Amino acid sequence: MKTSKFIVKYFDLIRIISAVIIGFLLALVFLFFVSDDPLNAIKTFILGPFASKRRFFNVIELAIPLLFTSLGMCFMLKVGEFNLIVEGGFMLSGAVVAWLASTALPPGIPPVIFPALLIVVGALVGMACGLIPALLNIKWKANVVVVTIMLNYVLTFASTYILRYWMRDTSVTYLGSHKLAQNAKLHTLLRGTDLHTGIFIAIAAVLFTWWFLNRTTKGFEIRVTGNNRSFAKYVGINVASSMLLAQMIGGALAGVGGAVEILGKYDRFLWVNQTGYGFTGLMISVLALNQPAAIPFVALLFAYLQIGANIVGTTTDVPSEFVMVIQAIIILLVAATLFMESLRKRAVIKLSKVEGEVK
Amino acid sequence: MLEQFLTLDYLIAFLISVIRMSTPLIFCALGALIASHAGTINMALEGIMLMASLIAVVFSALTQSVIGGIAGALLGGLIISLLFVYLHLYKQSDLIITGLALNTFASGGTVYLLFLLTGDKGTSRLLQSLSVPNWHIPIIKDIPILGKILSGHNALTYIAFIAVFLTYILVFRSRLGLRIRAVGFNPNAAASVGISVKKIKLQAFLLSGLFASLGGAFMSMGYLSYFARDMMAGRGYIGIAATTLANGQSFGTLLASLGFGAANAASITLATLNLKADLVAMIPYLATVIGLVIVSARKLAKARKKGQVTD
């Protein structure tokens, strides 16, 4: 009886944790098959991220961009739209900000003001990216998934265009931009790590998202619109404007993320491919059931998995991509509404039987 | 620069390239078409094609036969399709999340498998895999110019064109097709005469996956002679757009795929002309977005006129 009650009450959590455990076990199986020294690979995967200070902070550093993209996706999903532009918005914002910081703006702008200005620019770039597919969808009902995936490619090429023709440093052999102005960069917080002040902006973004969605009238409108559009109309909410607003904010968060990532972790702009942070952000938001308060935990989990996989990839020659499979499997399990449904059903039946006897 | 582009040789090369670039899009769009007639979207096409192209290479290397490679492609696509069908139809999972997650699954899974089998993470060049042969069509190949453009393509290219007819017959002339369309338009009506909606959707998804798999096979056994990671580059989504553009009509889908293939070919041809490569590379994707928006807008205007949309 007690267990049944527990199962019903915390069913979502139990499901998610089970999915993560299954994913984790599968990861071990994958490593086992591919590695010459499976036990070592498994050990590296699990404990690697804790093996040194640098690696431990690598996890937190990676969580920063993931937080921005998953918070961005959270806004999109809250209003009920699969707007995947955070991927492209993140990248383009990074490119524009890098161009401003390396080439276009004078390097003499004072330290705090310079990055603040650039982050605002990043937000605006991201916002514009979010706005376009939202408008196309609201006005003409163009399939938002296909449109945003296509636009992500367009934005990727726009970014590489900026890199190649606006800010390329031809004095280096690889494809990269000029060095970013020192004043524009976000400070490193801890010696021996790359942890930068962007972490505070990321934490602020989490708080902002939670506050905006749960504590403001506009956030309320977004939630009602995403939950039941007919009801939103019936109580007089302007459905189109909340859809637009949510997707603009979602894009802006991705834009801030791109700016923070570039200014915090890079000396030059080097991205020539999609970062994948946008899709990972979608997975994080789905796994966090779109709850802003849960997103940091899931983001850290995904960052931990990714860093573990990266360490395995660099130290043992096992491709780190296996972790994508794991992440996908976790999401597939969580998205399957009926996954573990029989457990819940049994618990519910047991409970109702007990209640019946009491009556 | 422009004069160079306008020479006959260049034009011929361009048209050959159009046909070549269209081949995977045609297969994929036909797959998307079947799913769309069943009233749903096959969001996993990208992953299906990717897995198909890897398994095709692996099987052709193992069996040292082209047919074996094609069979491998179908099998690879089927794996993802079955996962998709099981989760979406039998575990009620969200269509879009499941599709996207499976595409990620395939993206990571192919790299993992590739490494497991060859020890390489980028391409399958270490495998002794085969390519599907080119076909030189008698009579046509001797026609000047036209022969150059139409003959000598990969066998799968010709199969793609034949597949257009096949899907047409399947969807619009067969009993299964009629049921697929009935399920897509009004599942309640289909169910009321005893048609199992789930079963029909399952068949449609599997067929959809099989057609797309051939597109995957073309990528690694024709377009290139090896598998390269993430080699689909969004073709799975472009295929969906092509069918949407053609409103589900087979021959319209062929035309739309050729159009997107032309955009693809143009971006490659123009890149060789010392144009700004990044801008040129956007062309196929921008073309897709613009095409989708125009068609959606027209559909919406039509629905508004009929009064089906009131707001």
Place this chain on the structure above:
Amino acid sequence: MEEQILLMDNITVIYPNGFAANKNVRLACNRGSIHALLGENGAGKTTLMKVLFGSITPTEGQIYLKGKPIQFRDSLDAIQHGVGMVHQHFMLVDELTVAENLVLGMEPKKRGLFDFDAAVKITDEIAKKYNFEIDARAIVGDCSVAVKQKLEILKALLRGAEILILDEPTAVLTPQEISELFVELKKLRDMNHTIVFISHKLNEVKSLCDSFTILRNGQVVDVGRIDDFTEQELSNLMVGRQVSFEISKDAPKSEGRELLRVQNLHYTNYEGKQLLKDVSFSLTDGRILGVAGVEGNGQNELSEIITGLRRFSKGDITIDGSSIKNRTVRQIRRLGVGSISEDRMTYGCAPNMSVRDNIIADRYFTGKYSKGIRLDIKAIQKDTNALIKQFDVACPSPDSMAGMLSGGNIQKIIAAREFSSDSKIIIANQPTRGIDVGSSEFIHSQLIKMTREKGASVLLISADLNELIKLSDSIIVMYNGEITAYFEDASKVTDVELGEYMLGVKKMSTEEIGRALQQ
């Protein structure tokens, strides 16, 4: 001796929530006859037909087909045994042709492919056999409603239906189409088919049917031959006096201020069907105006137009003196309109949001609950907690999701929202449908409180005549999108009388109806 082809004996259906929709119902039909199944909304007709068509299994009772006991596994099984049904909402694929729809699921094949020409041939043959005129190659979506209905009947006949259930088939037809349909149905009867005809329109029943069964509250009230009864008598039997509940209410204390005025309202939908014709009435403070009518006679459209969800084509509506023309839903709500929608789960709540959020969904932006864009959570918590208590919403916590609660509790959430927002007018559309007795009594008392204590007015749309007569101060009756009767004093009306107007047996004069609108 006439052969009894169908006998449903002693059918009882009790739904999982304990509601008995059919109680010991007996329905018998002779071969080659048209049998009318009559009753009000909620009398149990649909449930009985679902049993006959195999959609639900009865709790008790037995169906006999040609004298043999039988139990249907599902609708397909029923079809195979010769029972066909024409649903009110057609089960047709609009995008396919008539012939394709007809043979769907039993398609003719030629060389492995679907044989369209054979399908056309089948269509033409069966249409000829039953003397139906239908174009086999036409796309169903382009066909008129009448043609679609013919196609549905043919679909059932092609599958061997001997017994044909028609669920309110005339509701969607024009008078000419109705008479055409009746000719065809009579022809079918002469070919020895049996038809169960469900309708509310007694003149139609009189002209078409041979015998009838009347249901009321899930029980059979009377059975007989149509010719032995007048329309008047049938109407009285259908509505009848029911075990009624008592509602105590004071006389209305009206200051005579006109809060709602609907004048010469017209509404035509996109198919060009006129759903509201020259509707005029007014409603003063402190009063409840009931709207009686069989469902689908324009009441839903009326309520959606007043709340701003639909735009009207002609006429005007004023709320406390201001016209609502071109106003948004929110602006209309700000004028003081609250509403209970007939479709609770679509328009009444956000199922995955908390009880609290559902209660404040219409007022979260007001100065009382927000400063700028910031929500004042303390104020919201305080007021919603009070409202949850006041409206007796049984929920584990104010943060529980609304969708997890029972229908009655969701309705209470809606009431807590709509009755507490200083509304001058409440549009209550089927406010107690499908909810438990306790909750409906509660909603009733709240409606009375709104008018008697707060001076608001209520427009009560209900299919439950008891509720309507007991609660309303005055009543209008709607039939075919028009007001056909106005009763100044609801306490002097009997349900029998209302029934005659609702079923189109009678209509008041223009002058009498005109009194509904204050000058």
